[in-house]
Amino acid sequence: MGRLDGKVALITGGASVPGLGSATAQRFAEEGAIVFITDRDGDGAERVAADIRAAGGKAEALPHDVVSEADWDRVIGAIEAGHGRLDILVNNAGIAVLRMLEEFTTADWKLQNSVNLDSVFYGTQRAVKLMRKVGEGGSIINISSVAGLFGVQGCSAYAAAKGGVRLFSKVVALECAKDGIRCNSVHPGMILTNMQGVAQEDNADNFDSTMALVPMGYMGSPLDIANMNLFLASDEARYITGGEFVVDGGMAAQ
Template structure:
């Protein structure tokens, strides 16, 4: 199949393996997209892009600090120079520092909002402008979290950022709907990634509590999110905008 044939896609936070970004980049390439894998870890992003190319897909890697507007401008200019268009943006880069409020520092708060929320604004704005120039619409997929939908202990700063992503995306979706620029959020639950490993180590007690709340009784796989992102990137989701797609094994259905 080639559900993304002819599309140019940018996936941020694509270096980590296992990770949502790397899984999404690989899935997009399998379906025919030209994928830009970006990450602050440029060498890691290049390894993911090289794996894609080795498998017959099209991919390039770029170093990218998503908290820097100048870096966003540089990355978008490189894509525009090479292709003259951007069809799909996945704002995936993120960080989790899970601590109860008494232990949460101001730096923890600022860092998570900078990486998880401000970067989504920077990227979404630039993607909208690029898609407008091309005039063919496009799909912006902003990765939020179940923690952006319901309260979870130890996740105050993370929740603030991810909840912000959710409502920011709905507002932009309404603004851009008539231009066929679609903006949706994906809300992963407990997914087995490197960032989850960090969260487990940092907040082991709360991790045990969270796992016990998953009706399916297991953590999700990065491909579970990649497949949802694929649907939203493809024309199959052409009537979906301003929506939130939860992939959590039933965690928030209770």
């Protein structure tokens, strides 16, 4: 039996390959979940879903702008209409606008927080409502970052948003524990994704110094994050809520 047999999962920001969302969707489907992959790039999300279906998994794709409350209502409504439930939400969609403080614009700041923090609130609020309606609990996994745990130069806005995700997740865990709804945050370090490549180009002056902080000496794979997400989504983590799970090659241990 798969570790997620019959569970319905929604993963945002799943179009990018290599990416944390697409890797998580693949792992969830391999373990028996019915996976909804959403992204502003609807065609890209469909390509990931098609690959999963071709491998024998169950996956659907939906276009989704995570900063739109109306889009969240549409996506959650479609999942409820089709399956009557949502067991797992992975708030993965995010962007990395990296600049030194004096180079940031107000627009940069607002965009970063809108995509990386506001969307987590929108999705979590709606997922909790449906999970409570069904009455069988659930797992919410919010993707934060090691930048939400300690300071990294060039990451002021990103860190503010990801730090917000960390503490938001703890409060949700407390408010939802009685309903059997678990909420945890995952904190990736330097992971080899498309977004990491963009961030590297965007903040090249600080990239080498940041990589020097990784004791294991190399970037992780999206699969490393996907496997952590799988554990937290599964019944193996049934007594785990309000936690923060660091997958970073040792960066936060220093």
